[in-house]
Amino acid sequence: MNKYIKRIPIIIVLFLVGFIAFFLFLMPKNRIRLATTTSLDNSGLLNELLPQFEQKTGIKVDVIAVGTGKALKLAEGGDVDIIFVHAPFAEEEFMRKGFGVDRYEIMHNFFLIAGPPDDPAGIQHKDAVSAFKAIAEKKYNFISRADESGTHKKEMQLWKAANITPEGSWYLESGQGMGQTLMIADEKRAYCLTDQATFSAYKKKIALSILVRKDEDLLNPYHLIAVNPKRHHNVNYQAAIKLITWFISGETQGLIKNFAPNNEIIFYAKDS
Amino acid sequence: MEYILNGINDAFRMIFSLNAEVLSAVSVSLMVSTVAIFLAILLGLPLGFIIGTNSFFGKKTIITIMNTLLAVPTVFIGLMVYSFICRRGLLGNFGLLYTPWAMIIGQTILAFPIVSALTLSAVSSIDRRIEKTALSLGANKRQVAVCILTEARFAIFSAIIVAFGRVFSEVGISMLLGGNIRYLTRNITTTIVLETGKGEFALGIALGIVLLTVALLINIVFSYLQSKKSS
Numbered sequence: 001m002n003k004y005i006k007r008i009p010i011i012i013v014l015f016l017v018g019f020i021a022f023f024l025f026l027m028p029k030n031r032i033r034l035a036t037t038t039s040l041d042n043s044g045l046l047n048e049l050l051p052q053f054e055q056k057t058g059i060k061v062d063v064i065a066v067g068t069g070k071a072l073k074l075a076e077g078g079d080v081d082i083i084f085v086h087a088p089f090a091e092e093e094f095m096r097k098g099f100g101v102d103r104y105e106i107m108h109n110f111f112l113i114a115g116p117p118d119d120p121a122g123i124q125h126k127d128a129v130s131a132f133k134a135i136a137e138k139k140y141n142f143i144s145r146a147d148e149s150g151t152h153k154k155e156m157q158l159w160k161a162a163n164i165t166p167e168g169s170w171y172l173e174s175g176q177g178m179g180q181t182l183m184i185a186d187e188k189r190a191y192c193l194t195d196q197a198t199f200s201a202y203k204k205k206i207a208l209s210i211l212v213r214k215d216e217d218l219l220n221p222y223h224l225i226a227v228n229p230k231r232h233h234n235v236n237y238q239a240a241i242k243l244i245t246w247f248i249s250g251e252t253q254g255l256i257k258n259f260a261p262n263n264e265i266i267f268y269a270k271d272s
Numbered sequence: 273m274e275y276i277l278n279g280i281n282d283a284f285r286m287i288f289s290l291n292a293e294v295l296s297a298v299s300v301s302l303m304v305s306t307v308a309i310f311l312a313i314l315l316g317l318p319l320g321f322i323i324g325t326n327s328f329f330g331k332k333t334i335i336t337i338m339n340t341l342l343a344v345p346t347v348f349i350g351l352m353v354y355s356f357i358c359r360r361g362l363l364g365n366f367g368l369l370y371t372p373w374a375m376i377i378g379q380t381i382l383a384f385p386i387v388s389a390l391t392l393s394a395v396s397s398i399d400r401r402i403e404k405t406a407l408s409l410g411a412n413k414r415q416v417a418v419c420i421l422t423e424a425r426f427a428i429f430s431a432i433i434v435a436f437g438r439v440f441s442e443v444g445i446s447m448l449l450g451g452n453i454r455y456l457t458r459n460i461t462t463t464i465v466l467e468t469g470k471g472e473f474a475l476g477i478a479l480g481i482v483l484l485t486v487a488l489l490i491n492i493v494f495s496y497l498q499s500k501k502s503s
Protein backbone atom coordinates (compact mmCIF):
# COMPACT_ATOMS: atom_id res chain seq x y z
CA MET A 1 0.00 0.00 0.00
CA ASN A 2 2.80 2.43 0.91
CA LYS A 3 4.19 1.89 -2.53
CA TYR A 4 0.94 3.02 -4.15
CA ILE A 5 0.65 6.11 -2.05
CA LYS A 6 4.20 7.16 -2.89
CA ARG A 7 3.42 6.90 -6.56
CA ILE A 8 0.23 8.96 -6.45
CA PRO A 9 1.91 12.40 -6.72
CA ILE A 10 3.95 11.22 -9.70
CA ILE A 11 0.86 9.93 -11.43
CA ILE A 12 -1.00 13.18 -10.77
CA VAL A 13 1.82 15.29 -12.16
CA LEU A 14 2.10 13.11 -15.26
CA PHE A 15 -1.64 13.40 -15.87
CA LEU A 16 -1.58 17.16 -15.53
CA VAL A 17 1.36 17.59 -17.87
CA GLY A 18 -0.35 15.38 -20.42
CA PHE A 19 -3.63 17.27 -20.24
CA ILE A 20 -2.01 20.67 -20.41
CA ALA A 21 0.00 19.62 -23.45
CA PHE A 22 -3.19 18.38 -25.06
CA PHE A 23 -4.99 21.65 -24.41
CA LEU A 24 -2.16 23.68 -25.87
CA PHE A 25 -2.33 21.46 -28.89
CA LEU A 26 -6.10 22.01 -29.05
CA MET A 27 -5.90 25.79 -29.09
CA PRO A 28 -4.73 27.08 -32.47
CA LYS A 29 -2.74 30.28 -32.39
CA ASN A 30 -4.86 32.50 -34.57
CA ARG A 31 -8.32 32.75 -33.08
CA ILE A 32 -10.94 35.40 -33.08
CA ARG A 33 -13.85 35.77 -30.70
CA LEU A 34 -17.16 36.71 -32.23
CA ALA A 35 -20.00 37.60 -29.88
CA THR A 36 -23.33 37.35 -31.61
CA THR A 37 -27.02 37.11 -30.97
CA THR A 38 -28.76 33.89 -30.11
CA SER A 39 -31.09 34.43 -33.07
CA LEU A 40 -28.23 34.44 -35.54
CA ASP A 41 -26.57 31.46 -33.89
CA ASN A 42 -29.81 29.44 -33.84
CA SER A 43 -30.35 30.07 -37.54
CA GLY A 44 -27.37 27.89 -38.45
CA LEU A 45 -25.96 30.52 -40.84
CA LEU A 46 -22.68 30.86 -38.96
CA ASN A 47 -22.17 27.11 -38.75
CA GLU A 48 -22.59 27.05 -42.51
CA LEU A 49 -20.41 30.03 -43.41
CA LEU A 50 -17.61 30.18 -40.85
CA PRO A 51 -15.92 26.86 -41.70
CA GLN A 52 -15.32 28.28 -45.19
CA PHE A 53 -13.72 31.39 -43.72
CA GLU A 54 -11.62 29.25 -41.39
CA GLN A 55 -10.44 27.09 -44.24
CA LYS A 56 -9.52 30.06 -46.38
CA THR A 57 -7.66 32.11 -43.77
CA GLY A 58 -6.65 29.60 -41.09
CA ILE A 59 -8.28 31.84 -38.49
CA LYS A 60 -10.50 29.96 -36.06
CA VAL A 61 -13.69 31.79 -35.12
CA ASP A 62 -15.08 31.19 -31.62
CA VAL A 63 -18.76 32.04 -31.58
CA ILE A 64 -20.24 33.17 -28.27
CA ALA A 65 -24.02 33.40 -28.55
CA VAL A 66 -25.55 35.96 -26.20
CA GLY A 67 -28.10 38.74 -26.58
CA THR A 68 -27.08 41.90 -28.45
CA GLY A 69 -26.97 43.86 -25.18
CA LYS A 70 -24.53 41.41 -23.64
CA ALA A 71 -22.51 41.24 -26.87
CA LEU A 72 -22.08 45.03 -26.78
CA LYS A 73 -21.02 44.81 -23.12
CA LEU A 74 -18.46 42.09 -23.91
CA ALA A 75 -17.08 44.27 -26.70
CA GLU A 76 -16.92 47.33 -24.43
CA GLY A 77 -14.85 45.32 -21.98
CA GLY A 78 -12.58 43.96 -24.69
CA ASP A 79 -13.58 40.37 -23.95
CA VAL A 80 -14.32 39.70 -27.62
CA ASP A 81 -12.72 40.88 -30.88
CA ILE A 82 -15.76 41.47 -33.02
CA ILE A 83 -19.55 41.51 -32.70
CA PHE A 84 -22.38 40.61 -35.08
CA VAL A 85 -25.47 42.33 -33.75
CA HIS A 86 -28.87 43.79 -34.61
CA ALA A 87 -29.81 46.81 -32.55
CA PRO A 88 -29.03 49.91 -34.66
CA PHE A 89 -29.66 52.51 -31.96
CA ALA A 90 -27.55 50.77 -29.34
CA GLU A 91 -24.85 50.16 -31.97
CA GLU A 92 -24.73 53.82 -32.91
CA GLU A 93 -24.27 54.77 -29.29
CA PHE A 94 -21.55 52.13 -29.00
CA MET A 95 -19.77 53.69 -31.98
CA ARG A 96 -20.20 57.22 -30.62
CA LYS A 97 -18.50 56.22 -27.40
CA GLY A 98 -15.55 54.98 -29.44
CA PHE A 99 -15.75 51.34 -28.44
CA GLY A 100 -16.00 50.10 -32.00
CA VAL A 101 -14.46 50.75 -35.40
CA ASP A 102 -15.48 49.57 -38.87
CA ARG A 103 -19.22 49.01 -38.61
CA TYR A 104 -20.63 47.31 -41.69
CA GLU A 105 -24.12 46.19 -42.58
CA ILE A 106 -23.95 42.56 -43.65
CA MET A 107 -27.57 41.59 -44.21
CA HIS A 108 -31.09 42.17 -43.01
CA ASN A 109 -34.42 40.49 -42.50
CA PHE A 110 -37.62 41.37 -40.69
CA PHE A 111 -39.00 40.89 -37.26
CA LEU A 112 -42.33 39.14 -37.10
CA ILE A 113 -45.17 39.21 -34.63
CA ALA A 114 -46.15 35.63 -33.94
CA GLY A 115 -49.12 34.41 -31.98
CA PRO A 116 -51.77 31.72 -31.63
CA PRO A 117 -53.19 30.72 -35.03
CA ASP A 118 -56.74 31.75 -34.06
CA ASP A 119 -55.42 35.26 -33.31
CA PRO A 120 -57.72 36.21 -30.40
CA ALA A 121 -56.52 39.83 -30.39
CA GLY A 122 -57.24 40.18 -34.11
CA ILE A 123 -53.89 41.68 -35.08
CA GLN A 124 -53.58 40.10 -38.50
CA HIS A 125 -53.19 42.60 -41.37
CA LYS A 126 -52.47 45.39 -38.90
CA ASP A 127 -49.20 47.27 -38.80
CA ALA A 128 -46.81 46.49 -35.98
CA VAL A 129 -47.65 49.42 -33.72
CA SER A 130 -51.41 48.98 -33.88
CA ALA A 131 -50.97 45.23 -33.39
CA PHE A 132 -49.11 45.95 -30.14
CA LYS A 133 -51.89 48.37 -29.14
CA ALA A 134 -54.53 45.71 -29.76
CA ILE A 135 -52.68 43.09 -27.69
CA ALA A 136 -52.20 45.49 -24.77
CA GLU A 137 -55.78 46.69 -24.91
CA LYS A 138 -57.26 43.21 -24.80
CA LYS A 139 -54.57 42.03 -22.36
CA TYR A 140 -53.68 38.89 -24.25
CA ASN A 141 -50.55 37.12 -23.06
CA PHE A 142 -47.40 38.59 -24.56
CA ILE A 143 -43.96 37.11 -23.89
CA SER A 144 -41.06 39.52 -23.79
CA ARG A 145 -37.42 38.50 -24.06
CA ALA A 146 -36.59 41.08 -21.38
CA ASP A 147 -32.87 40.43 -21.83
CA GLU A 148 -31.60 43.59 -23.57
CA SER A 149 -31.22 41.63 -26.78
CA GLY A 150 -31.74 43.25 -30.16
CA THR A 151 -35.22 41.78 -30.36
CA HIS A 152 -36.06 43.07 -26.90
CA LYS A 153 -34.77 46.54 -27.78
CA LYS A 154 -36.95 46.51 -30.89
CA GLU A 155 -39.94 45.43 -28.81
CA MET A 156 -39.41 48.32 -26.40
CA GLN A 157 -39.25 50.74 -29.33
CA LEU A 158 -42.57 49.45 -30.58
CA TRP A 159 -44.23 49.81 -27.16
CA LYS A 160 -42.88 53.34 -27.02
CA ALA A 161 -44.25 54.10 -30.47
CA ALA A 162 -47.60 52.75 -29.34
CA ASN A 163 -47.44 54.91 -26.20
CA ILE A 164 -47.88 51.94 -23.91
CA THR A 165 -45.94 50.92 -20.83
CA PRO A 166 -46.29 47.15 -20.92
CA GLU A 167 -47.08 45.79 -17.48
CA GLY A 168 -49.60 43.56 -15.83
CA SER A 169 -50.27 39.89 -15.60
CA TRP A 170 -50.60 39.56 -19.38
CA TYR A 171 -47.03 40.75 -19.97
CA LEU A 172 -44.61 37.94 -19.20
CA GLU A 173 -40.83 38.37 -19.22
CA SER A 174 -38.91 35.23 -20.10
CA GLY A 175 -35.35 36.54 -19.79
CA GLN A 176 -34.21 33.83 -22.18
CA GLY A 177 -33.04 33.41 -25.75
CA MET A 178 -35.31 33.76 -28.77
CA GLY A 179 -35.82 30.03 -29.22
CA GLN A 180 -36.74 29.40 -25.60
CA THR A 181 -39.05 32.40 -25.68
CA LEU A 182 -40.85 31.02 -28.74
CA MET A 183 -41.29 27.69 -26.98
CA ILE A 184 -42.70 29.47 -23.93
CA ALA A 185 -45.03 31.54 -26.12
CA ASP A 186 -46.19 28.33 -27.75
CA GLU A 187 -46.88 26.63 -24.41
CA LYS A 188 -48.74 29.68 -23.10
CA ARG A 189 -50.58 30.47 -26.35
CA ALA A 190 -49.11 33.95 -26.24
CA TYR A 191 -47.99 36.60 -28.70
CA CYS A 192 -44.36 37.55 -29.09
CA LEU A 193 -41.97 39.49 -31.26
CA THR A 194 -39.47 37.25 -33.00
CA ASP A 195 -36.88 37.44 -35.73
CA GLN A 196 -37.48 35.65 -38.98
CA ALA A 197 -34.49 33.31 -38.70
CA THR A 198 -35.35 31.85 -35.31
CA PHE A 199 -39.02 31.52 -36.19
CA SER A 200 -38.14 29.62 -39.33
CA ALA A 201 -35.85 27.29 -37.37
CA TYR A 202 -38.57 26.59 -34.80
CA LYS A 203 -41.57 26.56 -37.12
CA LYS A 204 -41.97 22.79 -37.04
CA LYS A 205 -41.79 22.56 -33.26
CA ILE A 206 -44.37 25.18 -32.38
CA ALA A 207 -47.99 25.91 -33.26
CA LEU A 208 -47.63 29.68 -33.55
CA SER A 209 -48.47 31.57 -36.73
CA ILE A 210 -46.91 34.65 -38.25
CA LEU A 211 -49.52 37.38 -37.87
CA VAL A 212 -47.67 40.56 -38.79
CA ARG A 213 -44.75 40.59 -41.19
CA LYS A 214 -42.72 42.84 -43.46
CA ASP A 215 -43.84 46.03 -41.82
CA GLU A 216 -41.35 48.85 -42.31
CA ASP A 217 -41.14 49.22 -38.53
CA LEU A 218 -39.99 45.63 -38.32
CA LEU A 219 -36.81 45.94 -40.43
CA ASN A 220 -33.94 44.10 -38.78
CA PRO A 221 -30.45 44.92 -40.06
CA TYR A 222 -27.37 42.98 -38.89
CA HIS A 223 -24.01 44.70 -38.53
CA LEU A 224 -20.48 43.50 -37.91
CA ILE A 225 -18.43 45.81 -35.68
CA ALA A 226 -14.76 45.37 -34.87
CA VAL A 227 -13.71 46.27 -31.34
CA ASN A 228 -11.53 49.39 -31.28
CA PRO A 229 -7.91 48.19 -30.94
CA LYS A 230 -6.92 51.58 -29.50
CA ARG A 231 -9.09 50.89 -26.47
CA HIS A 232 -8.15 47.27 -26.00
CA HIS A 233 -4.70 46.30 -27.16
CA ASN A 234 -5.39 42.63 -26.74
CA VAL A 235 -8.04 42.39 -29.47
CA ASN A 236 -7.24 40.58 -32.69
CA TYR A 237 -8.02 43.51 -34.97
CA GLN A 238 -6.25 42.09 -38.03
CA ALA A 239 -8.43 39.01 -37.96
CA ALA A 240 -11.55 41.09 -37.32
CA ILE A 241 -10.88 43.11 -40.47
CA LYS A 242 -10.32 39.92 -42.44
CA LEU A 243 -13.64 38.57 -41.21
CA ILE A 244 -15.50 41.77 -42.13
CA THR A 245 -13.87 41.90 -45.57
CA TRP A 246 -14.84 38.30 -46.14
CA PHE A 247 -18.45 38.90 -45.08
CA ILE A 248 -18.97 41.88 -47.39
CA SER A 249 -17.32 40.17 -50.37
CA GLY A 250 -19.59 39.30 -53.27
CA GLU A 251 -18.92 35.62 -52.80
CA THR A 252 -20.06 35.52 -49.18
CA GLN A 253 -23.02 37.78 -49.90
CA GLY A 254 -24.02 35.19 -52.51
CA LEU A 255 -23.77 32.44 -49.88
CA ILE A 256 -26.03 34.43 -47.55
CA LYS A 257 -28.51 35.01 -50.36
CA ASN A 258 -28.67 31.30 -51.07
CA PHE A 259 -28.81 30.22 -47.45
CA ALA A 260 -32.22 28.62 -47.19
CA PRO A 261 -32.70 25.97 -44.53
CA ASN A 262 -36.17 24.42 -44.83
CA ASN A 263 -36.28 25.94 -48.35
CA GLU A 264 -36.93 29.36 -46.98
CA ILE A 265 -34.77 32.43 -47.39
CA ILE A 266 -34.20 33.94 -43.97
CA PHE A 267 -31.55 36.60 -44.58
CA TYR A 268 -31.38 39.14 -47.38
CA ALA A 269 -27.91 40.12 -48.50
CA LYS A 270 -26.93 43.76 -48.17
CA ASP A 271 -28.01 45.09 -51.54
CA SER A 272 -30.99 42.94 -52.33
CA MET B 273 -44.67 10.83 -26.34
CA GLU B 274 -43.50 10.03 -29.82
CA TYR B 275 -40.90 12.79 -29.95
CA ILE B 276 -39.22 11.40 -26.82
CA LEU B 277 -38.98 7.94 -28.38
CA ASN B 278 -37.65 9.48 -31.58
CA GLY B 279 -35.19 11.44 -29.50
CA ILE B 280 -33.92 8.31 -27.74
CA ASN B 281 -33.69 6.51 -31.06
CA ASP B 282 -31.69 9.34 -32.66
CA ALA B 283 -29.61 9.57 -29.51
CA PHE B 284 -28.37 6.00 -29.80
CA ARG B 285 -27.67 6.48 -33.50
CA MET B 286 -25.58 9.56 -32.69
CA ILE B 287 -23.61 7.79 -29.98
CA PHE B 288 -22.78 4.75 -32.09
CA SER B 289 -21.94 6.73 -35.21
CA LEU B 290 -19.48 8.79 -33.11
CA ASN B 291 -21.16 12.05 -33.98
CA ALA B 292 -18.61 14.92 -33.92
CA GLU B 293 -20.71 17.11 -31.62
CA VAL B 294 -21.14 14.28 -29.13
CA LEU B 295 -17.46 13.35 -29.19
CA SER B 296 -16.29 16.91 -28.77
CA ALA B 297 -18.72 17.64 -25.92
CA VAL B 298 -17.73 14.45 -24.11
CA SER B 299 -14.00 15.06 -24.48
CA VAL B 300 -14.27 18.68 -23.34
CA SER B 301 -16.26 17.56 -20.29
CA LEU B 302 -13.83 14.78 -19.46
CA MET B 303 -10.69 16.83 -19.90
CA VAL B 304 -11.86 19.91 -18.06
CA SER B 305 -13.33 17.96 -15.16
CA THR B 306 -10.33 15.64 -14.86
CA VAL B 307 -7.81 18.47 -14.72
CA ALA B 308 -10.04 20.32 -12.26
CA ILE B 309 -10.30 17.25 -10.04
CA PHE B 310 -6.54 16.70 -10.02
CA LEU B 311 -5.95 20.32 -9.10
CA ALA B 312 -8.62 20.10 -6.40
CA ILE B 313 -6.90 16.99 -5.01
CA LEU B 314 -3.50 18.69 -5.04
CA LEU B 315 -4.89 21.61 -3.07
CA GLY B 316 -7.73 20.12 -1.08
CA LEU B 317 -6.28 16.84 0.12
CA PRO B 318 -3.25 18.30 1.95
CA LEU B 319 -5.42 21.06 3.43
CA GLY B 320 -8.05 18.62 4.68
CA PHE B 321 -5.32 16.37 6.01
CA ILE B 322 -3.48 19.13 7.87
CA ILE B 323 -6.65 20.52 9.45
CA GLY B 324 -7.93 17.06 10.28
CA THR B 325 -4.76 15.81 11.99
CA ASN B 326 -3.86 18.92 13.97
CA SER B 327 -5.73 20.72 16.68
CA PHE B 328 -5.45 24.48 16.89
CA PHE B 329 -7.44 27.54 17.82
CA GLY B 330 -10.30 28.29 15.41
CA LYS B 331 -10.45 24.81 13.94
CA LYS B 332 -14.21 24.55 14.42
CA THR B 333 -14.78 27.85 12.63
CA ILE B 334 -12.69 26.70 9.70
CA ILE B 335 -14.62 23.44 9.51
CA THR B 336 -17.91 25.36 9.54
CA ILE B 337 -16.68 27.61 6.72
CA MET B 338 -15.54 24.61 4.68
CA ASN B 339 -18.87 22.89 5.12
CA THR B 340 -20.68 26.05 4.07
CA LEU B 341 -18.59 26.21 0.90
CA LEU B 342 -19.98 22.79 -0.03
CA ALA B 343 -23.27 24.52 -0.76
CA VAL B 344 -22.00 27.35 -2.96
CA PRO B 345 -24.10 27.53 -6.13
CA THR B 346 -22.13 26.94 -9.31
CA VAL B 347 -23.42 30.10 -10.95
CA PHE B 348 -22.09 32.12 -8.04
CA ILE B 349 -18.62 30.60 -8.48
CA GLY B 350 -18.99 31.34 -12.18
CA LEU B 351 -19.89 34.93 -11.46
CA MET B 352 -16.98 35.50 -9.06
CA VAL B 353 -14.42 33.94 -11.38
CA TYR B 354 -15.92 35.86 -14.29
CA SER B 355 -15.43 39.18 -12.53
CA PHE B 356 -11.78 38.31 -11.93
CA ILE B 357 -10.83 37.05 -15.36
CA CYS B 358 -12.79 39.28 -17.72
CA ARG B 359 -10.63 41.93 -19.40
CA ARG B 360 -11.66 44.56 -16.88
CA GLY B 361 -10.97 42.20 -14.00
CA LEU B 362 -7.86 41.71 -11.90
CA LEU B 363 -6.54 38.85 -14.04
CA GLY B 364 -7.91 40.28 -17.29
CA ASN B 365 -4.56 40.44 -19.03
CA PHE B 366 -4.32 36.67 -19.33
CA GLY B 367 -7.38 36.49 -21.59
CA LEU B 368 -8.76 33.48 -19.77
CA LEU B 369 -12.47 34.14 -20.18
CA TYR B 370 -14.19 31.78 -22.64
CA THR B 371 -11.35 29.25 -22.69
CA PRO B 372 -11.22 25.74 -21.20
CA TRP B 373 -8.84 27.21 -18.58
CA ALA B 374 -11.60 29.38 -17.23
CA MET B 375 -13.81 26.33 -16.82
CA ILE B 376 -10.99 24.50 -15.07
CA ILE B 377 -10.50 27.35 -12.61
CA GLY B 378 -14.20 27.46 -11.82
CA GLN B 379 -14.57 23.71 -11.46
CA THR B 380 -11.45 23.49 -9.29
CA ILE B 381 -12.97 26.04 -6.94
CA LEU B 382 -16.15 23.98 -6.93
CA ALA B 383 -14.37 20.69 -6.20
CA PHE B 384 -11.77 22.00 -3.76
CA PRO B 385 -14.04 22.42 -0.70
CA ILE B 386 -15.64 19.04 -1.36
CA VAL B 387 -12.29 17.26 -1.46
CA SER B 388 -10.88 19.09 1.56
CA ALA B 389 -14.01 18.88 3.73
CA LEU B 390 -14.52 15.18 3.06
CA THR B 391 -10.79 14.42 3.48
CA LEU B 392 -10.94 16.26 6.77
CA SER B 393 -13.83 14.18 8.03
CA ALA B 394 -12.17 11.03 6.68
CA VAL B 395 -8.87 11.55 8.53
CA SER B 396 -10.50 12.75 11.70
CA SER B 397 -12.80 9.76 11.88
CA ILE B 398 -10.03 7.13 11.85
CA ASP B 399 -8.83 5.57 15.06
CA ARG B 400 -6.35 7.86 16.86
CA ARG B 401 -4.49 4.79 18.13
CA ILE B 402 -3.07 4.23 14.64
CA GLU B 403 -1.10 7.42 14.90
CA LYS B 404 0.12 6.56 18.39
CA THR B 405 1.04 3.03 17.42
CA ALA B 406 2.97 4.25 14.40
CA LEU B 407 4.80 6.80 16.52
CA SER B 408 5.64 4.25 19.20
CA LEU B 409 7.04 1.99 16.51
CA GLY B 410 9.43 4.78 15.61
CA ALA B 411 7.75 6.16 12.51
CA ASN B 412 8.72 9.63 11.35
CA LYS B 413 6.18 12.31 10.42
CA ARG B 414 5.95 11.29 6.81
CA GLN B 415 5.45 7.65 7.66
CA VAL B 416 2.68 8.55 10.11
CA ALA B 417 0.96 10.58 7.39
CA VAL B 418 1.19 7.64 5.01
CA CYS B 419 -0.33 5.40 7.69
CA ILE B 420 -3.26 7.74 8.28
CA LEU B 421 -3.89 8.23 4.55
CA THR B 422 -3.74 4.48 3.97
CA GLU B 423 -6.27 3.95 6.70
CA ALA B 424 -8.61 6.69 5.36
CA ARG B 425 -8.20 5.81 1.68
CA PHE B 426 -11.72 4.54 1.03
CA ALA B 427 -13.35 7.63 2.46
CA ILE B 428 -10.92 9.80 0.48
CA PHE B 429 -11.67 7.88 -2.71
CA SER B 430 -15.37 8.45 -2.23
CA ALA B 431 -14.69 12.13 -1.58
CA ILE B 432 -13.00 12.27 -4.97
CA ILE B 433 -15.88 10.46 -6.65
CA VAL B 434 -18.39 12.85 -5.11
CA ALA B 435 -16.33 15.85 -6.22
CA PHE B 436 -15.94 14.45 -9.72
CA GLY B 437 -19.68 13.85 -9.99
CA ARG B 438 -20.31 17.42 -8.97
CA VAL B 439 -17.92 19.05 -11.48
CA PHE B 440 -18.81 16.67 -14.27
CA SER B 441 -22.51 17.45 -14.00
CA GLU B 442 -22.41 21.17 -13.26
CA VAL B 443 -23.61 23.63 -15.87
CA GLY B 444 -23.45 27.12 -14.35
CA ILE B 445 -19.67 27.46 -14.36
CA SER B 446 -19.23 25.96 -17.80
CA MET B 447 -21.88 28.22 -19.30
CA LEU B 448 -20.69 31.48 -17.74
CA LEU B 449 -16.93 30.94 -18.03
CA GLY B 450 -16.70 28.74 -21.10
CA GLY B 451 -19.29 30.59 -23.16
CA ASN B 452 -20.52 27.40 -24.81
CA ILE B 453 -18.19 27.75 -27.83
CA ARG B 454 -18.64 24.91 -30.27
CA TYR B 455 -15.74 22.41 -30.28
CA LEU B 456 -13.83 24.43 -27.67
CA THR B 457 -15.78 24.94 -24.47
CA ARG B 458 -19.08 23.30 -25.28
CA ASN B 459 -19.33 20.37 -22.90
CA ILE B 460 -22.00 17.80 -22.16
CA THR B 461 -24.16 19.88 -19.87
CA THR B 462 -24.04 23.13 -21.84
CA THR B 463 -24.93 21.21 -24.99
CA ILE B 464 -27.96 19.76 -23.22
CA VAL B 465 -29.08 23.25 -22.21
CA LEU B 466 -28.56 24.54 -25.74
CA GLU B 467 -30.32 21.67 -27.44
CA THR B 468 -33.28 21.71 -25.07
CA GLY B 469 -33.63 25.41 -25.74
CA LYS B 470 -33.66 24.63 -29.44
CA GLY B 471 -36.32 21.99 -28.89
CA GLU B 472 -33.92 19.32 -30.19
CA PHE B 473 -34.12 16.43 -27.82
CA ALA B 474 -31.95 13.83 -29.59
CA LEU B 475 -28.52 15.33 -28.95
CA GLY B 476 -29.53 16.24 -25.40
CA ILE B 477 -30.69 12.73 -24.64
CA ALA B 478 -27.59 11.24 -26.26
CA LEU B 479 -25.36 13.33 -24.03
CA GLY B 480 -27.46 12.56 -20.97
CA ILE B 481 -26.89 8.88 -21.66
CA VAL B 482 -23.15 9.43 -22.06
CA LEU B 483 -23.05 11.43 -18.83
CA LEU B 484 -24.69 8.63 -16.89
CA THR B 485 -22.52 5.99 -18.56
CA VAL B 486 -19.32 7.80 -17.63
CA ALA B 487 -20.55 8.16 -14.05
CA LEU B 488 -21.38 4.46 -13.98
CA LEU B 489 -17.98 3.45 -15.38
CA ILE B 490 -16.11 5.55 -12.86
CA ASN B 491 -18.08 4.05 -10.01
CA ILE B 492 -17.50 0.53 -11.30
CA VAL B 493 -13.75 1.14 -11.54
CA PHE B 494 -13.60 2.58 -8.05
CA SER B 495 -15.66 -0.11 -6.42
CA TYR B 496 -13.46 -2.70 -8.19
CA LEU B 497 -10.34 -1.01 -6.85
CA GLN B 498 -11.81 -0.86 -3.35
CA SER B 499 -12.85 -4.50 -3.28
CA LYS B 500 -9.43 -5.50 -4.62
CA LYS B 501 -7.54 -3.52 -2.04
CA SER B 502 -9.66 -4.51 0.92
CA SER B 503 -9.36 -8.22 0.19
